[in-house]
Amino acid sequence: MWAVLHWTFWQRRWSTLWWCTGVSSFIILSLSFYASFRDQAVQLNEVLSRLPNAAHALISDTTDFLTPEGFLSARLFYLLLPLLLSILAIGLGSSLIAKEEDRGTLEVLLSRPVSRVKLLAGKALAGLIIVLAVSLVSLITAVVVCRLVKLEVAFDRIILATLLSTLLALVFGVIAFAVAAHGRARAASVGIATLFGIASYLISSLDEVVEVLRFPAKLLPYHYYRPGEVLVGNFNWRFVTILVSVIAVLILFSFLSFRQRDLND
Amino acid sequence: MAEAAITTYGLSKRYQKARHFALRDLELNIKPGEIYGFLGPNGAGKTTTIRLLMNFIVPTRGQARILGLDTLTQSVQVKDKVGYLAGEVELYPKMNGRQLLAYLSDLRPPPISGYVNVLCRRFKVELNQRISSLSRGNRQKLGIVQAFMNHPEVLILDEPTAGLDPLMQEEFFDLVRETKERGATIFLSSHNLTEVQKVCDRVGIIRAGRLIKEQDIGDIVASSVQVFNIAFAKPVPEAQLRTIAGLKLILNSQHHATIKVRGDLRPLFRVLAKHQVRALDRQESDLEEEFLKFYRGQS
Numbered sequence: 001m002w003a004v005l006h007w008t009f010w011q012r013r014w015s016t017l018w019w020c021t022g023v024s025s026f027i028i029l030s031l032s033f034y035a036s037f038r039d040q041a042v043q044l045n046e047v048l049s050r051l052p053n054a055a056h057a058l059i060s061d062t063t064d065f066l067t068p069e070g071f072l073s074a075r076l077f078y079l080l081l082p083l084l085l086s087i088l089a090i091g092l093g094s095s096l097i098a099k100e101e102d103r104g105t106l107e108v109l110l111s112r113p114v115s116r117v118k119l120l121a122g123k124a125l126a127g128l129i130i131v132l133a134v135s136l137v138s139l140i141t142a143v144v145v146c147r148l149v150k151l152e153v154a155f156d157r158i159i160l161a162t163l164l165s166t167l168l169a170l171v172f173g174v175i176a177f178a179v180a181a182h183g184r185a186r187a188a189s190v191g192i193a194t195l196f197g198i199a200s201y202l203i204s205s206l207d208e209v210v211e212v213l214r215f216p217a218k219l220l221p222y223h224y225y226r227p228g229e230v231l232v233g234n235f236n237w238r239f240v241t242i243l244v245s246v247i248a249v250l251i252l253f254s255f256l257s258f259r260q261r262d263l264n265d
Numbered sequence: 266m267a268e269a270a271i272t273t274y275g276l277s278k279r280y281q282k283a284r285h286f287a288l289r290d291l292e293l294n295i296k297p298g299e300i301y302g303f304l305g306p307n308g309a310g311k312t313t314t315i316r317l318l319m320n321f322i323v324p325t326r327g328q329a330r331i332l333g334l335d336t337l338t339q340s341v342q343v344k345d346k347v348g349y350l351a352g353e354v355e356l357y358p359k360m361n362g363r364q365l366l367a368y369l370s371d372l373r374p375p376p377i378s379g380y381v382n383v384l385c386r387r388f389k390v391e392l393n394q395r396i397s398s399l400s401r402g403n404r405q406k407l408g409i410v411q412a413f414m415n416h417p418e419v420l421i422l423d424e425p426t427a428g429l430d431p432l433m434q435e436e437f438f439d440l441v442r443e444t445k446e447r448g449a450t451i452f453l454s455s456h457n458l459t460e461v462q463k464v465c466d467r468v469g470i471i472r473a474g475r476l477i478k479e480q481d482i483g484d485i486v487a488s489s490v491q492v493f494n495i496a497f498a499k500p501v502p503e504a505q506l507r508t509i510a511g512l513k514l515i516l517n518s519q520h521h522a523t524i525k526v527r528g529d530l531r532p533l534f535r536v537l538a539k540h541q542v543r544a545l546d547r548q549e550s551d552l553e554e555e556f557l558k559f560y561r562g563q564s
Contacts, residue, residue, distance in 0.1 A: 003368070003371035003372050004372075006371070007368045007371065011357070011359070011360075103355055103358075104351070104353065104355030105355055105356065105357055107319070107321055107349075107351055107355070108351070108355065108356065108369070108411075109372065110319070110320075110321065110344075111319060111344060111347070111349035111351075112344060112369060112372035112373045113341045113342070113344040113345040113372070113373055114341065114344075114372055115340070115341050260323055261323070262280070262281075262321070262322040262323060263316075263321045263322065265312075265316075
C-alpha cells in the first residue's frame with residue numbers, strides 16, 4: 001500500500017504543486033479587493049438589496065455580504081473554494097483508479113503481490129492527502145490575505161470553514177471514486193460526480209426560495225454546508241458528522257465493489 | 266508426484282451481457298518445469314484464460330490453482346510466485362524505464378540484487394527514456410524485464426514476442442529456456458506457431474472458448490507434414506517415390522522435386538540412397554497447416 005501511495009504522490013507531485021499555486025492565486029485575487037468593497041459598502045448594499053432572493057441564495061448563504069464574515073463567505077467559502085476543491089477531488093477520484101484501468105496499468109500493479117483492497121486504500125489515501133494538502137495551502141493563504149487586507153475573522157472559524165469546504169469536496173470526489181471503483185469509465189465517474197455536485201448546489205441554494213426543493217435539498221450534501229454560519233461562530237458538528245458518514249459509506253461501497261469485480265479490458 | 270504448477274477445473278467465463286461463454290470448462294494440468302504453449306486464433310479465449318489465472322476477472326464457474334494456491338482466494342500469495350507479461354504491454358507513459366522498474370520493485374522486491382540490470386543489459390532496454398517515446402518493441406522488452414526480474418516460479422506470458430525483432434526474439438527464447446532449466450513453469454499464449462515449436466514442451470489448442478487438443482510438441486512435429494526440396498543429378502525417380510505411403514510429390518522440373526511426407530522418413534531416404542542427390546533442403550516443419558486444421562474445425 002505504501003509503495004502505491006509513494007508512487008502516486010510522485011506521479012502527481014507537479015500537478016499538486018500547480019493546484020496549490022492556482023488555488024492560492026484565486027484566493028488572493030478574490031479577497032484582495034476587500035478594502036474597496038468596505039469603502040463602498042453603502043453603494044454596494046443598495047445594489048445588492050435590489051437583487052432577487054434567488055440570486056442572493058446563489059451567491060452566498062448569508063444576506064449580509066459586507067460584514068467581514070459575509071464577505072469571506074460570499075467571496076470564498078460559499079462557492080469558490082468548494083468549487084475548486086471539488087474539481088480537484090473529482091479529478092482525483094475519477095483518475096486514481098479509472099485512468100489506470102483505462103490505460104491498462106492497473107493490471108501491471110495487480111500482477112504484483114498487492115491485494116485489491118490495499119491498492120485501493122493506497123490510491124484513496126493518496127487522493128485524500130493531496131486534497132488535504134491543497135486545502136491546507138488554501139487555509140494558510142486565506143488567513144494571510146485576511147490579515148493583510150484587514151478582513152477580521154477569527155482564525156479558528158476560518159479553519160472550520162475550510163474543513164467544511166474540504167469535506168464537501170471530498171463527498172463529490174468520493175462519489176467519482178466510488179463510480180470508478182465500481183467499474184465505470186473515467187468520463188462516467190466525472191460526469192456523475194459533477195452532475196451531482198451542480199444539482200446539489202442549485203437545489204440547496206434555492207431551497208429557501210423554492211418550497212418544493214426543501215425536502216430533496218436535505219438529501220444533498222450542500223444542504224449541510226453553511227460556511228456563513230460557521231464564520232459567525234455557529235459551527236454545527238452534526239453537519240460534519242453527516243458529511244463524514246457519507247464519505248465513509250461511499251468509501252466502503254468502493255472497496256466492496258472493487259474487491260471482486262472484473263477489470264475492464 | 267510433484268504438485269501441478271497450474272491446474273484448472275471446469276474454468277469458465279461468460280462476460281456480462283454476453284450471450285456465449287468466452288471460455289468453457291477448461292481443464293488444464295501443467296507440470297512444474299514445463300513450458301506450455303497455449304495456441305489459438307484471436308478471440309479463442311487465450312487472454313480470457315490468462316486474465317482468469319491472474320485474477321483480473323472472476324470465473325463464472327470453475328476454479329484455477331497455481332502451485333496449489335487458489336487464484337481467486339489466495340491471489341496475493343499466487344502473485345508472489347508469478348511473473349506476468351500482458352499481450353498489450355501498457356506502462357506509465359510519463360515514467361522512464363528506470364522509474365517504472367523501481368516502482369514495481371517496491372511492490373515486489375527482486376530476490377537477487379543486480380539481476381534487473383543484467384536483464385536490462387541483455388535486452389538493451391532504454392532505461393532513461395520516457396516510456397511514451399519508446400517503440401512497441403522497446404516497451405515489450407521492458408515488459409519482459411519486469412516479468413522475469415523476480416525469478417518467478419511460474420511465468421504467464423501473453424503473446425510475449427509481439428513487437429520484438431528476430432534477434433531479441435532469440436534472446437527471449439534463450440531466457441525462457443534458462444528459466445525452465447532453473448525449474449520454473451512457463452505458460453505462454455501465442456498464435457505464432459513457430460515460436461511455440463521453438464520452446465514449448467506441450468501445446469494446448471483452444472478454439473471458440475474450448476480446449477480442443479493437447480499434445481506434446483515432439484508428437485506433433487513427428488506426425489506433421491515435412492517438406493523437402495530435392496535436386497537430383499538425373500531425372501526425378503518419380504515412380505519409386507510414388508510408392509511411398511503418405512508422400513506427395515510435386516515435380517518442379519525434370520531434376521527437381523518438392524516432396525511432402527508425413528510421419529516416418531525412412532522409406533523416403535531408402536529411395537534417395539539409390540540415387541545421386543545434388544541438393545536436399547528441408548523446409549522448417551510446418552506446424553501451421555496442422556494447427557490451421559484445428560482452427561478451422563477440421564480435427
